[in-house]
Each structure stands twice: as structure tokens, then as C-alpha cells.
Amino acid sequence: AQQGAAKPVAAPMRDLVWGKLNFLHTTDTHGWHGGHLKESQYSADWGDYISFAHHLRKEADEKGIDLLLVDTGDRVEGNGLYDASDPKGKYYYDIYREQDVDIICTGNHELYQAPTADEEHRQTVPNFRNKYIASNLDYIDPSTGERVPMAQRYRRFQTKNQKVDIVAFGFLFDFMMNANNTVVQPVRETIKEQWFQDAIRQKPDVFVVIGHVGVRMQEFKDIFAAIRAQNWFTPIVFFGGHVHIRDAIAYDSKSFAIASGRYFETIGFMSVDGNIKKSDISSEAETTRSVSFSRRYIDNNLLGFYHHTGLNESSFPTEHGRNVTAMIAKGRKELDLDYNYGCAPKDYWMTRRPYPDENSVYTWLEKEVLPDVAVNEERKDIPRLAIFNTGGIRFDIFKGAFTKDTTYIVSPFTSGLKYIPDVPYSVARKVITLLNRSGPIFQAAGVEAGVPDPRYMGIPEQWDGRRGAVVDRDHFSQAGAGAKSQHGQKPLLMDGNGHGQEHPQSPKEPHLIEGYTTQDAIGDDGDDAVHSAIDYYNIPNCVQAEIGIPKDEDEKPETVDLVFIDFIQPWILLALRFSGGESYSKSDVKQYVEGTFTELMSGWVKKNWGVDC
Numbered sequence: 001a002q003q004g005a006a007k008p009v010a011a012p013m014r015d016l017v018w019g020k021l022n023f024l025h026t027t028d029t030h031g032w033h034g035g036h037l038k039e040s041q042y043s044a045d046w047g048d049y050i051s052f053a054h055h056l057r058k059e060a061d062e063k064g065i066d067l068l069l070v071d072t073g074d075r076v077e078g079n080g081l082y083d084a085s086d087p088k089g090k091y092y093y094d095i096y097r098e099q100d101v102d103i104i105c106t107g108n109h110e111l112y113q114a115p116t117a118d119e120e121h122r123q124t125v126p127n128f129r130n131k132y133i134a135s136n137l138d139y140i141d142p143s144t145g146e147r148v149p150m151a152q153r154y155r156r157f158q159t160k161n162q163k164v165d166i167v168a169f170g171f172l173f174d175f176m177m178n179a180n181n182t183v184v185q186p187v188r189e190t191i192k193e194q195w196f197q198d199a200i201r202q203k204p205d206v207f208v209v210i211g212h213v214g215v216r217m218q219e220f221k222d223i224f225a226a227i228r229a230q231n232w233f234t235p236i237v238f239f240g241g242h243v244h245i246r247d248a249i250a251y252d253s254k255s256f257a258i259a260s261g262r263y264f265e266t267i268g269f270m271s272v273d274g275n276i277k278k279s280d281i282s283s284e285a286e287t288t289r290s291v292s293f294s295r296r297y298i299d300n301n302l303l304g305f306y307h308h309t310g311l312n313e314s315s316f317p318t319e320h321g322r323n324v325t326a327m328i329a330k331g332r333k334e335l336d337l338d339y340n341y342g343c344a345p346k347d348y349w350m351t352r353r354p355y356p357d358e359n360s361v362y363t364w365l366e367k368e369v370l371p372d373v374a375v376n377e378e379r380k381d382i383p384r385l386a387i388f389n390t391g392g393i394r395f396d397i398f399k400g401a402f403t404k405d406t407t408y409i410v411s412p413f414t415s416g417l418k419y420i421p422d423v424p425y426s427v428a429r430k431v432i433t434l435l436n437r438s439g440p441i442f443q444a445a446g447v448e449a450g451v452p453d454p455r456y457m458g459i460p461e462q463w464d465g466r467r468g469a470v471v472d473r474d475h476f477s478q479a480g481a482g483a484k485s486q487h488g489q490k491p492l493l494m495d496g497n498g499h500g501q502e503h504p505q506s507p508k509e510p511h512l513i514e515g516y517t518t519q520d521a522i523g524d525d526g527d528d529a530v531h532s533a534i535d536y537y538n539i540p541n542c543v544q545a546e547i548g549i550p551k552d553e554d555e556k557p558e559t560v561d562l563v564f565i566d567f568i569q570p571w572i573l574l575a576l577r578f579s580g581g582e583s584y585s586k587s588d589v590k591q592y593v594e595g596t597f598t599e600l601m602s603g604w605v606k607k608n609w610g611v612d613c
């Protein structure tokens with residue numbers, strides 16, 4: 001872990017259930033390869049993960065079974081370690097490549113900006129040579145203008161110890177907002193292509209589909225149906241991402257899908273046991289081929305790593321792991337990521353508090369930040385509506401130092417504030433409702449106009465429609481830490497190396513720290529550490545600050561400036577059409593203030609919050 005990172009706190013633990021074929025899975029790490037310095041549960045870094053994978057591979061070798069590492073994209077954007085350098089990723093590419101990942105694919109964040117896609121193609125693809133798969137993604141070579149596959153379309157290989165024969169694919173969901181140097185082919189079209197149809201007619205022991213795709217999204221269901229139609233009894237495992245949640249689902253008795261969270265908080269573990277190899281059974285008995293699956297969401301911290309490897313503070317770190325930890329520390333120092341812009345007076349939450357609320361980061365944005373930064377000197381006396389998409393804020397703000405790192409953690413994007421001048425107030429005032437409660441007609445018009453699903457304005461977690469208004473915080477309160485409970489957890493005792501705070505557990509009611517309490521389609525026993533639940537509130541797609549607009553209906557202005565973060569321009573133009581502003585187009589959109597929103601936000605912190613925390 002990085003120096004100064006929060007020490008992990010012991011929790012009741014559930015063990016890994018090994019099978020013959022085992023996987024470690026990361027997804028949506030978004031530059032958090034230095035770990036979460038302020039959160040004890042997720043404070044291990046990429047160097048620690050390298051040590052962890054080393055020990056688990058060794059264990060697999062000793063048992064004569066196999067372990068593969070998977071990463072399903074969105075490795076960039078969302079943390080100072082990636083975003084604070086110029087060019088972006090100056091340190092990240094060399095740090096990331098140190099992990100020996102066996103199957104890797106692209107996420108949408110590798111593609112929003114053309115230079116990011118260029119670097120992915122120039123660095124990460126060759127760094128992982130025959131491990132990188134791009135089943136539905138092409139790259140446009142800037143020197144020739146030629147469209148080429150980003151990487152190989154699929155991969156067939158055998159595992160090290162048991163020679164399990166695997167055909168692996170690597171997909172991206174039907175992403176539409178990529179820069180013009182890549183082409184994402186919709187999954188439903190890719191699966192009709194001859195190369196895919198040929199690949200699924202090969203007869204491996206196991207199909208492995210990795211994808212930057214939510215495990216409940218249609219894209220994975222379509223891929224599953226296509227493979228299963230040709231292979232009735234072959235196990236198919238899926239590794240998904242994008243939605244930033246822990247999740248698992250079985251599409252049928254011989255298939256299993258896992259999603260392993262976000263921001264390097266989680267390392268997913270999946271195992272497959274039973275008749276892994278076709279040769280385990282005769283071809284006549286194929287119908288009897290039986291496999292079982294297990295999943296575990298490992299909190300990314302050292303105490304958990306010690307628990308799962310049976311090692312301790314001195315025996316755990318490998319030389320390779322330590323070196324990578326040092327590389328990260330050097331990068332963080334050179335980038336001056338701990339530089340303090342100001343001290344947040346309290347915590348501001350994305351979804352742990354409702355919106356609006358005095359502790360909501362979006363209320364802070366609406367009431368304090370936007371009115372102050374959405375100011376165009378020449379038009380400052382003109383009343384305005386300023387709209388910001390909630391997905392543009394990526395993390396909570398914790399009380400205390402708001403550093404250079406925090407800036408990119410909260411707002412990594414390069415978007416700025418644009419506006420359409422002098423929009424009739426009667427038209428402009430309807431826009432926010434359409435963005436947040438877009439009905440089927442609005443959505444259908446969007447599809448026709450090539451405008452993505454309005455949910456893209458919100459946070460990815462909300463794509464998971466299973467969330468209610470608030471998580472049931474009592475769900476785990478009965479989980480005992482002494483004997484094995486109904487959730488199958490066992491106590492993790494202090495391991496004597498000095499890490500972690502004393503854990504005031506009584507056998508009846510353990511003191512649990514807050515964290516993930518995942519309920520997936522398999523059950524509620526997936527998390528490796530038992531936590532108390534965190535409240536979750538749904539939030540709208542967008543929030544709006546009304547600036548210089550009188551409360552009294554009789555005093556409302558005739559016209560306003562409609563200011564918005566440029567990421568949501570396609571939806572703003574569509575919503576204006578629906579509100580009676582039919583004639584607005586791209587040519588009416590102008591820049592409102594200089595600089596990115598990220599710069600405006602850190603400037604606001606500097607001006608408004610003192611530096612003595």
C-alpha cells in the first residue's frame with residue numbers, strides 16, 4: 001500500500017472457494033492503481049495486487065489447477081495518477097503493464113478522447129500482445145486512415161497446468177460516444193459475422209467471454225444465446241463491468257457471469273469446478289457434464305490479501321510488488337497529488353444522501369459551485385439556468401484535504417460550460433424535467449436522432465435497475481462473527497502484525513465497518529468481508545442551478561441563458577425540441593466560460609475553503 005494509506009480494519013471473512021479453473025478479475029479501475037488512500041477497505045495498490053496474484057498462482061501451481069487474470073476495461077480517467085499528468089497517463093501505462101493479465105479488453109473510457117484511444121493502441125495493446133482481445137472494436141490508424149481491428153478478435157489457448165482449452169472473446173457494449181478514431185460495432189451485428197460464427201463452432205473445453213458490459217445487459221445475453229445455440233453443454237463464463245457494481249448471475253446451469261465493481265475497490269474471484277475438460281466425460285455422456293461455479297468479491301486491502309494467502313506483513317510482499325508500489329509512489333510525488341487546494345468542511349455524498357440534501361455533493365454543486373463558476377463577465381446580469389449531469393461527478397468528497405488527486409477523483413473530464421443565449425424561459429424551464437424523466441417518446445426520438453440513452457447522463461451504478469431508494473441497513477445486523485453464520489462467514493482475527501484497529505466484536509453483535517453488502521442473483525454471500533450496509537439513494541440524471549431567477553412566478557424573466565456542461569449537449573438539443581424550442585441546433589451553442597469544469601471546481605475550492613484542515 002502507499003505510505004499514509006488508511007490501515008485496513010479486520011472484518012469477519014468468507015474464504016475463497018477454489019475450483020479447477022479460477023479467475024481474478026478487475027474492472028473499471030479508472031486510474032485508482034495507487035489504491036484508496038482514505039478508505040481502509042480498499043487501500044491496497046497495484047503492487048500489492050501483483051504480490052497477491054503471484055501467491056495465488058503459486059498455490060494454483062502447487063494444487064495442479066489453473067488461475068487466470070482478467071481485466072475488462074475502463075482502466076483510465078478518474079484518478080490523479082492517470083489524469084494529472086500532461087499528457088495524461090504518463091505514469092499509468094508503465095505501472096499497469098506490470099501485472100500479468102491473461103485476457104484484457106477495452107472500456108468506453110479508453111475511447112472518449114482520440115488521444116486516449118491512440119495511447120491504448122500504441123501502448124496497452126502491444127504491452128499485452130496476444131492477451132488483448134477486441135471482438136467488436138476497430139481502430140483508425142492516423143497515418144494511413146485505414147480501419148483495423150484494435151486487437152485480435154478472439155483468442156484460443158490452453159491453461160498452464162491442466163491444459164484446459166479455452167476460446168475467449170473481448171467485447172465492449174454498444175457504445176456511441178467514442179471519438180472518431182475508433183469504430184464500435186454493435187454486438188448484435190458482430191455475432192452475425194463469419195469469424196464469430198466460426199469461432200463459436202470450435203469445440204474448446206470452456207468459452208470465456210470478457211466484456212466491458214454489465215452482466216444483465218442485452219449485449220451479454222445475445223452473446224450467450226449465440227454461443228449456447230452451438231454448444232449445448234459447454235461451460236461459458238462471463239466477466240463484465242461498466243456498471244460499477246458487484247454482481248453475478250447464472251444464465252443457465254453451465255454458465256456464470258461476474259462483475260467486479262469499480263475503482264479498484266474490488267478484486268473479483270470466480271472458480272469453475274466439475275467436468276471442466278471435455279475429456280472428463282465421454283462424448284455420449286455429454287448431457288451429464290456437470291460444472292459448479294463460485295464467486296467472491298474481495299475487498300482490495302492487505303488484511304484480506306493476508307487472509308486469502310495465509311501470509312502476513314513480512315511474508316506477503318514480493319520484490320516485484322514492492323517495486324511497483326515504489327513506482328506508484330514516485331509517480332504520485334512527481335505529480336504532486338497531495339497538494340491541498342482547501343479543506344472540505346464535511347463529507348459530501350453522491351448516493352449516501354438523497355438529493356437535495358445539505359450533505360449531497362449535487363446540492364453543493366447546485367447551491368454553491370455552479371452559481372459561482374457559471375459566470376460570463378459580459379452576460380453576468382442575464383438570468384440563467386445551469387445544468388450539470390450527475391455522472392460528471394465520479395466520487396464522494398470526504399471531510400478534510402481536497403487535493404490535486406481529489407480534483408480528478410471527483411471530476412476527471414475535460415468538459416466545459418457551454419450555453420445557448422436568450423432562450424424563452426417558458427421553453428428552457430422544461431428542459432430539466434425532460435432530461436430527468438424522459439418518457440418513451442423522448443427516448444424513441446433520441447434513438448432516431450442518434451442520441452444515446454438518457455441514462456448516460458447519470459451515474460453508471462444507476463443502470464442497475466434493482467436498486468431501491470435506500471439499501472436495507474439492517475440486512476447484515478444478525479451476522480455473527482463467532483461461529484459460521486447463515487452467510488457462511490468466518491472471523492478474521494487480528495493477525496498480530498499490528499495492522500488494523502482493535503475490533504470490538506462480541507460473539508452476539510460484531511462491530512462491522514461500513515462497506516459492500518452485495519445481493520446478486522446468486523445470494524448475499526459473495527463479499528469476502530462482512531460489512532454493515534451503506535445507505536443508497538437514487539439521484540436524477542441532471543441537476544440545475546437557477547441563477548438570478550426570482551422565485552415569484554410574476555417576476556420570471558422572458559428569456560434566460562441556458563448553460564450546460566458540454567457532455568450533455570445532444571440531450572439538451574433534443575429536450576429543447578420537445579419543449580417548444582424546435583429551431584435550436586449545434587450552431588446556437590457557444591462557450592460560456594473559459595476552462596474545464598474540473599479547473600473551475602478546484603478554483604472554487606481554493607477560493608472558498610481554507611487550507612488548515
Ligand SMILES: O=c1ccn([C@@H]2O[C@H](COP(=O)(O)O)[C@@H](O)[C@H]2O)c(=O)[nH]1
Pocket residue numbers: 028074108109112242243244389390391392393413414415455456457458459460567
Ligand atoms: O466526458 C464525460 C464522460 C463520461 N461521463 C459520465 O460517465 C458515465 C460513464 O461512466 P463509466 O465509468 O463509463 O461507466 C457516463 O454515462 C457519464 O454520465 C461524463 O459525465 N462526462
